[in-house]
Amino acid sequence: MQEVKGQRILLFGAGYVNLCYRNNIPYFIWLVFLSLCLVFLVRSQSLQSRFSHFSNSQAVLETIRNLMNTDCVVPDWLHDIILGYGDPSSAHYSKMPNQISTLDFNDTFLSIDHLKASFPGYNIKVTVDNPVLQIPPFRITFPIMGGKGKKRKEEDGNEEKPEEAKALIVEPHVIPNRGPYPYNQPKRNTIQFTQTQIEAIRAGMQPGLTMVVGPPGTGKTDVAVQIISNLYHNFPEQRTLIVTHSNQALNQLFEKIMALDIDERHLLRLGHGEEELETEKDFSRYGRVNYVLARRLELLREVGRLQESLGVPGDVSYTCETAGHFFLYQVMSRWEEYISKVKAKGKSYEEDMEIAEGCFRHVKKIFTQLEEFRAFELLRSGLDRSKYLLVKEAKIIAMTCTHAALKRHDLVELGFKYDNILMEESAQILEIETFIPLLLQNPQDGFSRLKRWIMIGDHHQLPPVIKNMAFQKYSNMEQSLFTRFVRIGVPTVDLDAQGRARASLCNLYNWRYKNLGNLPHVQLLPEFRTANAGFLYDFQLINVEDFNGVGESEPNPYFYQNLGEAEYVVALFMYMCLLGYPADRISILTTYNGQKHLIRDVINQRCGNNPLIGRPNKVTTVDRFQGQQNDYILLSLVRTKAVGHLRDVRRLVVAMSRARLGLYIFARVSLFQNCFELTPAFSQLTARPLHLHIIPTECFPAARQNGEGPSHQVHVIKNMPQMANFVYNMYMHMIQSTHHYQQQNSDPARNTLSSYAQSPTLSRALR
Known part of the structure; x- marks a missing residue:
C-alpha cells in the first residue's frame, strides 16, 4: 500500500x-x-x-x-535568470555595472601578434613603441561595454566616440625576478588560444555569468584552466570553487592546473577520486596537510641555513614564530641598511639591483609561507588542520557536484567561503545539483559574495542520467540548468575549432554545431596526415549480418547483446595488435551494457593475457566514455530489430567524436541507415564500402599518407567468420616464424627481433 x-x-x-x-x-x-x-x-x-x-x-x-x-x-544578478524572468542577457559581463576595465592576461598570449589576431575588430594601442619590449605578459584596458555603461556616460555628458569604443590599450609588463633558482621561474602557458577561446577567457575573468559551449575537442578544459589561472593572479584574495560531474574531469583539470604558474599550497581537492590523479602529489585534505607540515620543516631548515650564514646566535629555526622574529629584526634590518647604502653606479646597476631584489623576494617568500603555516603549529589534530586548510589557506577548491550536495551542511558550518564558481561538464549536471553549489556558503550581511559563475559544457552531448522514468519522461528533469539557459537565450561563447580528430572524422558530427572547424595542426601534424596502417580508410561502417541465424539477443530485459558484432570487434582488435598498434591506444565502445560484458568475455577467451595481443585501453559504453578520447575507437551498435536509444542524436554525437585517428563501426546497416535522426552521419558512413577493407602487409606506423592509394594488395572481409579465420592464420604464422628463428639462434631476444624483421607480413609487429 x-x-x-x-x-x-x-x-x-x-x-x-x-x-x-x-x-x-x-x-x-x-x-x-x-x-x-x-x-x-x-x-x-x-x-x-x-x-x-x-x-x-x-x-x-x-x-x-x-x-x-x-x-x-542567490546573488541579485542571478535571480531573474534562474527564475526564467526578464532579459536573458542581464547577467552577461557586458550588462554588469561592475565591469573591470583593466585585466592582466598573464601568460594567455604567446606574443603581440597572437594578441592582435585575437581581437580583429579592435584598434590595438601598445603603450611602448619598441617592438623588442612588446612581449607578454600583457595588461589590457577594455572600453566599458553595455547599456548600463553607456547610460552612465550619457548622464555625465561624456559620450565615447566610435573609434575610442573599439580601442584596446595594451601594456606589456615584466614579472619581477622571483629568485636565483630554476624553480623560481614561473611556468608558462604554451597553447595558442583561438579568438573564441580568448573571448571565453575574457568573459570568465569579468564579473557575471559566463556560458561556454564547447563541442568535442575544442579545448574546454584548457580554457577552464586558463580562466582559473588568470583569476588566481588578478584577484589573489579571492577563492575559486571548481565543480565537475565526474572525478575524471576533476583529475584532468588538476593535471593541467599543475602545469601553470599556481602555487600548489593553494590547491585542494575534496572527495574521492584523487587516487586516479596521474601525479605523485596528493591534493586531498590530509594530503595537503602532510604537504604543509613537510614544507614547514623544509622552510625552517632554509631559515637555519640563513641564520648560519648571517652569524646570528640562537635557535631561530625552531618554530614559525621564532623564524618570524628573526626575519623582522635580523633580515629586514640588514636589507633596509643595504638599500640605504647602495648607490646607482655602473652600466649594469639596474640589472644587478633586479637580481638582488629577486634574491630578497625569494627569502621573503620563505618567511611569508612560514607565517601562513604558523596556525598548523597551534592546531594539533589532523582534522582541525584540514578544516583550517579548507577555510583559510586554499584558494582553489575542487569537488564533484555529488560531493557538494553531500557535504553542503558541513561546509556551511565550517564557514566555507568562495567568490567564483567554475563548472565543467555543466550539461551533464542535474538542475538541482547545479543550484546547490551556489549555496555552499552563508551570506554576508544578507548578500551573496559570489562574483562570477562560469559554466562550461555541451548541450549537444548526453544529458544528466535520470533513472526514474516518470521524472525523465513527464517532467523534463533530464534537462540540465545549462541547457535551459541556452534554450531561454542566455548569451554563450561557442568554441568553434576542434583539435582532437582528423578533419574527415570531425565531419561525422560537426553538422550538429554552428561553424565548427579544425585547428591548423589537424592538417599539419604527421599523425593526422599518416594513414591508419592496415586499413584502406580512416573510418568505416562495417555491416554485420546474423551469426548462426541470430542478430541481437536479450537474455534479460533490456540486456542487449550481439555475439556476431562482439566477435568481429575483438577480431579486428587482435588484427591491429598483430600489426603493431599499441593496445592502450585502442578503445572498444558499445551502446549497451550487455554488449560491454559480452565483449569483455570474448576478450578474456580470445586474448587472455597473451603478450602478443594485450588488452584494449577501455571496454565500456558510449555513455560512460563521454569526456574521454582515444586514438582508435571500435564501436558496436548491437541492435538489429530496432534502433533503440541511439536515436537520441546526442548519443550519436558522443559516439562519433571519441576517436582521434580511426573509427570503425559495426552495425546492421539496413536498420540504422533508414533512421531519419541519424541521416547526416550515416549518409557519410554509407558512402564508403560496407565490407571491411584491410591491408595486412602494412605495419604500424604506416608510411602511406591518408587518402593515398595503397601499394599493397587490399583484402575485402565480407563477414565475421572470415575475419576470425584470417586473424587466426595471421597469429599462427607469427608464432611459427618466431619458433623457426628461435631454433636457428640461441639468443631469444635476437631470434624474436630477427623473425619480425624477416617476416614479410609481420615485420615490426610488436614495435
Missing part, C-alpha cells in the same frame, strides 16, 4: 512539473515542489530500500530538504 501511495505521489509530482514546464512557470517553484515529493518518497520505507543501492541518494535528498529550511541567498 505504501509503495502504491509513493508511486502516486511520484507521478503527481512529475505531472505537476511537466505542467510547469509547458506553461513556463518559474523553475524555482517546481524545484521546491519536486524536492518535497522526493523527501516524502525517501521517508517511505519501501522507497528507502529502492534507494539503498545508491549510497548517496538519501544524503543528497536530505540536503535538498535542509535547503528549503534555510535562507538561501
Whole structure:
C-alpha cells in the first residue's frame, strides 16, 4: 500500500512539473515542489530500500530538504535568470555595472601578434613603441561595454566616440625576478588560444555569468584552466570553487592546473577520486596537510641555513614564530641598511639591483609561507588542520557536484567561503545539483559574495542520467540548468575549432554545431596526415549480418547483446595488435551494457593475457566514455530489430567524436541507415564500402599518407567468420616464424627481433 501511495505521489509530482514546464512557470517553484515529493518518497520505507543501492541518494535528498529550511541567498544578478524572468542577457559581463576595465592576461598570449589576431575588430594601442619590449605578459584596458555603461556616460555628458569604443590599450609588463633558482621561474602557458577561446577567457575573468559551449575537442578544459589561472593572479584574495560531474574531469583539470604558474599550497581537492590523479602529489585534505607540515620543516631548515650564514646566535629555526622574529629584526634590518647604502653606479646597476631584489623576494617568500603555516603549529589534530586548510589557506577548491550536495551542511558550518564558481561538464549536471553549489556558503550581511559563475559544457552531448522514468519522461528533469539557459537565450561563447580528430572524422558530427572547424595542426601534424596502417580508410561502417541465424539477443530485459558484432570487434582488435598498434591506444565502445560484458568475455577467451595481443585501453559504453578520447575507437551498435536509444542524436554525437585517428563501426546497416535522426552521419558512413577493407602487409606506423592509394594488395572481409579465420592464420604464422628463428639462434631476444624483421607480413609487429 505504501509503495502504491509513493508511486502516486511520484507521478503527481512529475505531472505537476511537466505542467510547469509547458506553461513556463518559474523553475524555482517546481524545484521546491519536486524536492518535497522526493523527501516524502525517501521517508517511505519501501522507497528507502529502492534507494539503498545508491549510497548517496538519501544524503543528497536530505540536503535538498535542509535547503528549503534555510535562507538561501542567490546573488541579485542571478535571480531573474534562474527564475526564467526578464532579459536573458542581464547577467552577461557586458550588462554588469561592475565591469573591470583593466585585466592582466598573464601568460594567455604567446606574443603581440597572437594578441592582435585575437581581437580583429579592435584598434590595438601598445603603450611602448619598441617592438623588442612588446612581449607578454600583457595588461589590457577594455572600453566599458553595455547599456548600463553607456547610460552612465550619457548622464555625465561624456559620450565615447566610435573609434575610442573599439580601442584596446595594451601594456606589456615584466614579472619581477622571483629568485636565483630554476624553480623560481614561473611556468608558462604554451597553447595558442583561438579568438573564441580568448573571448571565453575574457568573459570568465569579468564579473557575471559566463556560458561556454564547447563541442568535442575544442579545448574546454584548457580554457577552464586558463580562466582559473588568470583569476588566481588578478584577484589573489579571492577563492575559486571548481565543480565537475565526474572525478575524471576533476583529475584532468588538476593535471593541467599543475602545469601553470599556481602555487600548489593553494590547491585542494575534496572527495574521492584523487587516487586516479596521474601525479605523485596528493591534493586531498590530509594530503595537503602532510604537504604543509613537510614544507614547514623544509622552510625552517632554509631559515637555519640563513641564520648560519648571517652569524646570528640562537635557535631561530625552531618554530614559525621564532623564524618570524628573526626575519623582522635580523633580515629586514640588514636589507633596509643595504638599500640605504647602495648607490646607482655602473652600466649594469639596474640589472644587478633586479637580481638582488629577486634574491630578497625569494627569502621573503620563505618567511611569508612560514607565517601562513604558523596556525598548523597551534592546531594539533589532523582534522582541525584540514578544516583550517579548507577555510583559510586554499584558494582553489575542487569537488564533484555529488560531493557538494553531500557535504553542503558541513561546509556551511565550517564557514566555507568562495567568490567564483567554475563548472565543467555543466550539461551533464542535474538542475538541482547545479543550484546547490551556489549555496555552499552563508551570506554576508544578507548578500551573496559570489562574483562570477562560469559554466562550461555541451548541450549537444548526453544529458544528466535520470533513472526514474516518470521524472525523465513527464517532467523534463533530464534537462540540465545549462541547457535551459541556452534554450531561454542566455548569451554563450561557442568554441568553434576542434583539435582532437582528423578533419574527415570531425565531419561525422560537426553538422550538429554552428561553424565548427579544425585547428591548423589537424592538417599539419604527421599523425593526422599518416594513414591508419592496415586499413584502406580512416573510418568505416562495417555491416554485420546474423551469426548462426541470430542478430541481437536479450537474455534479460533490456540486456542487449550481439555475439556476431562482439566477435568481429575483438577480431579486428587482435588484427591491429598483430600489426603493431599499441593496445592502450585502442578503445572498444558499445551502446549497451550487455554488449560491454559480452565483449569483455570474448576478450578474456580470445586474448587472455597473451603478450602478443594485450588488452584494449577501455571496454565500456558510449555513455560512460563521454569526456574521454582515444586514438582508435571500435564501436558496436548491437541492435538489429530496432534502433533503440541511439536515436537520441546526442548519443550519436558522443559516439562519433571519441576517436582521434580511426573509427570503425559495426552495425546492421539496413536498420540504422533508414533512421531519419541519424541521416547526416550515416549518409557519410554509407558512402564508403560496407565490407571491411584491410591491408595486412602494412605495419604500424604506416608510411602511406591518408587518402593515398595503397601499394599493397587490399583484402575485402565480407563477414565475421572470415575475419576470425584470417586473424587466426595471421597469429599462427607469427608464432611459427618466431619458433623457426628461435631454433636457428640461441639468443631469444635476437631470434624474436630477427623473425619480425624477416617476416614479410609481420615485420615490426610488436614495435
